[in-house]
Amino acid sequence: MRLAVPDLVSPSYFPAIAAIDLGLAREEGLDVELELLYPVTDAAEALRTGKIDFLAGAAHAPMHVFPDWHGAKLVTALSQNMYWFLVVRPDLEVDRGDVQALRGIRIGAAPGPDLGLRRLLAAAGVEAGQIEIGPVPATEGAGTSFGLAAAQALAEGLIDGFWANGMGAEIAVLDGTGKVVLDARRGNGPPGTEAYTFPALAVTDETIARNPDAVAAMTRAVVRAQQALKADPDRATDVGERLFPAREATLIAELVRRDAPFYDPRITAETAAALVAFGRDSGLLEEPVGYESVVSERFRDLWHA
Template identity: 60%
Template structure:
């Protein structure tokens, strides 16, 4: 079976990455290949078309494949809350409190995650056109690269003024002195924290035709979350196997910060935030409910 992630060198989807690399899915009887498939909007189409069996990505991804949500379901939360950071060059005169005054900046953001930033700025009262704010993909992020780390490099080189990305890219930028965190969506609170979250998902076809494998995948993810909570050194083990050297030594610290969010249950509050965000952002016109987006067959496992 194939499990795709849109960013490999990242803490965003790490429980899924760890479940494969540490053999937890294998222990559940699954032969799973981990694939990098960027951007997540394309990965959602691949899931719809049956080219992959599971996707570890942003929870609103299915709407890029079908604005009616289609035959895809969320199986588990990889961690809670919207999980991206807005990082700006150190000299940019903006703070979380003055975000509404953001103007004349180039922000790098990946397709899919970019919608979370657009909605956040809209709520803050930023009119992108009037303010001269552009949000676009970062040059050089196509292919087998980490979006966040590449964004940090682009910020350092002056190709962009800010980026919206995962904790790994944020950590690299801050440690190198080329970036400053303005927004930590997961921890800042407010409605934006509930716009989306990282989730494991599958097509309805996989859920119906392979219920045992679907349940096994959820159990493997949950084991990864438990084991990482118990021993963050496991993150370094995974990082050294898959990441470049610098990022491999950073990942355990990032995972430790996120441990409280490693909860597999997809709550009704999370789905209400997700579907409200999707409607407000124009991804769908439907009033999707909990049963429309969350697989019923695996809920008892959480």
């Protein structure tokens, strides 16, 4: 089977990556191939057409290609809360959390994740058009790790800031080419914005019906990976050394250590309702849908394994 992530060199979808690389999926009886497929909107389309079996990406991604959530389900959270950082040039006079000071700058954001930033800015009273949000140069095509490309574009002066994963943010901060001004996951944005979306494992209804044992096995593997990484974040280094460039391999354990408190597989009714509201506000859903349309309740017991 095939599992796709839209960004490999990052902590964003790491429990799913570790579930495969540490052999946990294999121990559950699955032979799963890990694939990088950017952007997440293309990965969601690959899920819809059956080119991949699992998508480890933003929880709202299925809404881009499954109208009104028909045909796909989330089976587990990879972690909780919206997980991208807004990083800007260090010379900009923008204090942490000061969204109003962001007007007039160019921010790079990937398709899909950009909706989280747009809604966050709208919640802060920043009108559309006051900030330029668009693609990051040199991030087209397969094989791209968006966060690293965004950090490089910021260092080269091609953009004023970027909205990306923790690895890209960490590289920019360590190199002195960027500073973090928004971290919604940890309450650094307008109230409620942390609940817009979260990393999740999605599958099609067809896969659930045809191969429920495989979906259950992958869910168990992810939960085991979360538990293993929370117990020993340094295990992330082993994964990084096999999959990441050398520098990023040395950084991933610390990023996982910071994110470990959010490694909770549960998708509560409140979490799903916030996700649906975000989808409607972003124009991805025409009508509200219930919990059972978003989350497969068949696998909920596995979250507590």
